[in-house]
Amino acid sequence: MEKIDVPQLNVPRIVIIGAGFAGIQLIKRLKNKDVQIVLFDRNNYHTFQPLLYQVATAGLEPDAISFPVRKIFKKYKNVFFRMGTVQRVVAEENKILTDIGELDYDYLVVATGSRTNFFGLDDVQANSMSMKTVAQSLDLRSAMLQNFEQALLTKNLEEREKLMNFVIVGGGPTGVELAGALGELKNHILPLDYPELDVRRMQIHLIEASSRLLPALSKKSSEKSIGYLKELGVNVWTNTAVINFDGEVVVTKGEKSSQILSKNVIWSAGVEGNPIKGVDDAMQPSKRIKVNEFNQLEEFENVFAIGDIAFMPQKDFPRGHPMVAPVAIQQGNLLAKNIIKLVNKDGKLKPFKYRDKGSMATIGKNRAVVEIGKMKYQGAFAWFVWMFVHIMSLVGMRNKAVVLINWTWNYINYDRGNRLIIRKHKRVDSSRQQSEKLNDLDEII
Template sequence: MNIPQTSFPRVVIIGGGFAGLAVARGLEAKELQVVLLDKHNYHTFQPLLYQVATGGLEPDSIAFPLRKRFNDIENFYFRLAEVTGIDAEKNEVKTSIGSLNYDYLVIATGSTTNFFGNKNIEKYTMEMKSIPQSLNIRSLILENFEEALLTSDLEERKKLMNFVIVGGGPTGVELAGALAEMKKEILPKDYPDLDIRLMKINLIQGADCLLKGMSPQASEKAEDFLIKLGVDVWKSLRVQNYDGNIITTNGEDHFKASTVIWAAGVKGASIDGLHAECVVERAARYKVDQFNRVTSHENIFAIGDVACMNTEAFPYGHPMMAQPAIQQGNLLAKNILALQKGKQIKPFVYNDKGSMATIGRNKAVVDLPKWKFQGVFAWFVWMVVHLFSLIGFRNKAVVFLNWMYNYIRFDRETRLIIRPYKQKNKYSFESDK
């Protein structure tokens, strides 16, 4: 891999998401060699992927080149590589570009879509965990409308204009809201010769309320907002299968739809090689102690979505969101430096800053630890928080400009079909992952 072996201990970090970036920044310019591995050369700001999928933002404005983030740091190495395995006995990771030994290993690989073993659903539904996947969704929505124009078969046209989102968490709720706004403001203008009433947006949630992790107020208000926007919300309904045409459920309802977006579950993106006892099987997350050390390994850490730390407040691990990832990354950097100096390391205590979701213009829900509110002000808070969380001045400025434009003009202008999705099966983009 052409990385010099120096007298400094080597920290290998797998993954440049929120967790990986936090630990890498915390270790910078210290007497350590830091190697960051990622299969993309950019960091993705995942909370805004749904806006890329619905034409509100350019993909480049929610991504940041990883090399640029670190190009002022000595002793730092980035390599574009997919990690294929870990050999804990040899202290070595195996990657698509060769092996690399480590003194400390930080696994920050995040999460991946969970299809719960259903191969049909995996094959026919769309995921939204990466920029290429979001661009695929954007293309598919527009391609389906183009196709709906061409058919004279009413049933076929209804199918092409029927959108089903499975999963009523923040991703599903935000995507459903954005699609509903496209239906309201954009698509009738772009497709005047289509009967927009045929367009349906269905949000299917297995639990008995939306936004399960948030407060009842937030959950109810979000549902209320969505219904007012014209979304059909289905609760306590589980999708059982999808064959590319029809979605069957555990109830009487079934849906004939060309576009199904699967936002019903994530699991840890764990890597082959560690003992089974290190991994929570169902969730595919690494069992870690309060210092984020993976079970029975002194020098292997897992942080963020891929880590499962059992605490009293979170018996099944922390929520798979940006905040625990960033906080664990920040602490782990300090702990690794402490270990180097033979000092005491500190246990992780999660500082829950709250959570939020946006449904549409002037519509969001915010749960702070001591204050829960919904509506216009929540929406404003959501915007400010997300704007400031973006990395880089240029990204902030471009996103701000787009949001202002979209707000004033009721528009979403980046509706280009750049990656024709319908050719997916033909070309089978591996790069989508």
């Protein structure tokens, strides 16, 4: 394999895989320090994942929540970005193999994030949609709109029901926010767009295997969110698991053991690490990489993992930290300090300690639940807090402004302006998707 052409500088080289929250934050703290940073990502942009569901439900354009990596780092003299897919880590030789060549490193940071976990339900995986990337969210938007166009064309009522019904699996923030956004579409947008269809017949089901929604929030907030969802016409089923989906019928068991007709199933019931070959010894069943309290791999002290991919069992977190942006950002911050210490051979490394800043979810206009420390808000004020936090977290002024305009517009008009099928979604047959899944391990980041 040929070497990747990167300038040879006389400073340690840190290779970072992944331009998510963790990787970006780490690099920000290493700005113009005496290290060379080579960043790999398979995309040339950073994705603000918490708002992917709004791209999927036509509330935002994809460009509003994506930000060019090169633009983030244009004033960083020590950062070299390469768009490529890392195929394998050869930690014994301090190098990585990628689709654009191989590269040596002094320090390696794996920040590859997470991917959807279907828990071995192959049929569900082959036939349902997920929402971890911009492309997947656009596919979901297109599929939803295409199915509504299709519903107009059929006289078969059962077929029409399948096309109009939505099943969302998983009651975490993603599932709850998506269900709420679909509820708003059902109440305010779709009846105007499709006067020929009886949109009241459209069913939205949110199915959660455990006993309640939003496990990271208090029981009160969780109950409040169910109330909000019901107001929007969403059917919530707790203690219910999806065990099969063949593309037309969802089979559940538990409290609601039944079959639901639907061609629109969105799986947000679980995530797992986005693994990478060559560090398999540290890999957990959750596909996360086990690290010590310095985010360091046990076997290789110059290899680190941060963010969703890192599995760091600690006293309060025996099964690892939650796979959320604040953990990734805090680990990025700390690792920057620790790497500087290692490079300068300057003192002991500082262990990671997660400061939980709270959690929040929005269900719809004026309907949100927010918990920050001991403070708990619901309703319109919580909704404004949610919007403020998300806009402030977006990278770049242009994106902030575009999101603000869209939200203001949607707020005033009860509208979603982006219901466009820019590129049609083509359902791939199960066998092909299966083989894509098998290739997935070779195409991480």
